[in-house]
Amino acid sequence: MTIVLTPLELGLAVALVVLSASLSLFLSLGFHRNLLWAAVRMIVQLLLVGVLLRFVFQQNSAWLTILIFLAMVTAAAYEVGARQPHRLRGRWQFLISGVSVSFSTMVVSAFALLTVLGSRDWLEPAHALPIAGIILGTAMNSASIALNALLSNINNERVPIEAQLALGATRLAALSPLMKRAIRAGIIPVMNQMVGAGIITMPGIMSGQILAGQDPLEAAKYQIFLMLLLAASGTASVIAAVYLTALRFTDKRHRLRFDRIV
């Protein structure tokens, strides 16, 4: 049985967000504006994407699929650097984020579409875009968390890092413990998601499929497959983002380049 939501039913859910914003206002928590803005943005974005995807699915064009994918990667690359207290100066943040998330998403999506899902037409938008979207989201979150950890830690631990460089350590040797910590921080959400799946949380894809009438065991198998893809893409994007950022934050003379971050 497929549940079709009416505008009125969606409106009831909006009432919950309005209630949360009212609580923020009443308790002077100060997040009501941001919450309402985020909710409005989310509603508009998802409705637009629903309309857009309906159009794209009807066209069934490989070029259109690639174009949509590139737009998603561009947005993700921007979002990795947005809201970071420290980020690389100029276009470097965008470039490194873009390379990291697109690389991991492309490799893992292609693997999924070409092998396990056995899609004959792997650029068929109804398969490629949802898979790429889920994988890209995880790659983006993981890279964002890892880069925040890396740049904040380098900023806080400048003295010990430079003490090692002064003693003749290479840049990667001096930054290695911080890079490892940042990579672990970036992967934690994916690992938590896997550990808690089915016990603490009912994963979104599985829930969605069950609500859409899918057999729970089949939905679980699909979710397992996706979780494993997310673990792989999160790991790849985090490692790429951290290594590329560490290299950009230093130079060939193994110096820290604080002039390259804002």
Add this chain to the structure above:
Amino acid sequence: MSKTSIDRQPHLSGSVEVLTARFPASDKVEAIEFELQGGTCTVLTGPSGIGKTTLLRQIADLDMHGGEVFLGSVSQAQIPAPAWRRNVMYLASETGWWAPQVRDHFAVTDEVLAMMQKFGMKPEKLDMLPGQLSSGERQRMALIRALSYSPKFLLLDEPTSALDHESVLKVEEVLTETKRAGCGMLIVSHDAAQVERLADAHIVMRARS
């Protein structure tokens, strides 16, 4: 941060005994040019904020600069930075520690233990966390750590700023022995008496008029 291994080798081959530095004038400071001989101590003084620390960091290649620095006839840019810094070693006034215990930061040799004894520090200090040492102990331990790498030149930024008079004299004694062993030193100091005791040569940085 966990333990990071720092390669103690290789040093540059041959006995390089002269470090030459030439820095052009900037908006703030006059041009500066000097030679450091191995086995001598040069003290660098000047008003606060004029750039003494920056100069030391530039000689160690930790900061970018527009000057020229040579070890013998080999320029800084021709030598890989880690090898350069093992030979021209900078010790900051604020000491940095990255591993759990003090002993994790360098190889504890008989030489290290002997230096600790000269500084009046017990070997048990090696098993402590760096944060458990006093600032003066950290300063002396960081000096021992730098000396344990046997650099050809040492760039010391106020190496005794956190020490009492007695400890200052002990450190100066070790520095004098190190100098006699052939190490060249450039020391930033604000202590006129220390300049008198240590300096074979004295460089004064002056603001550009």
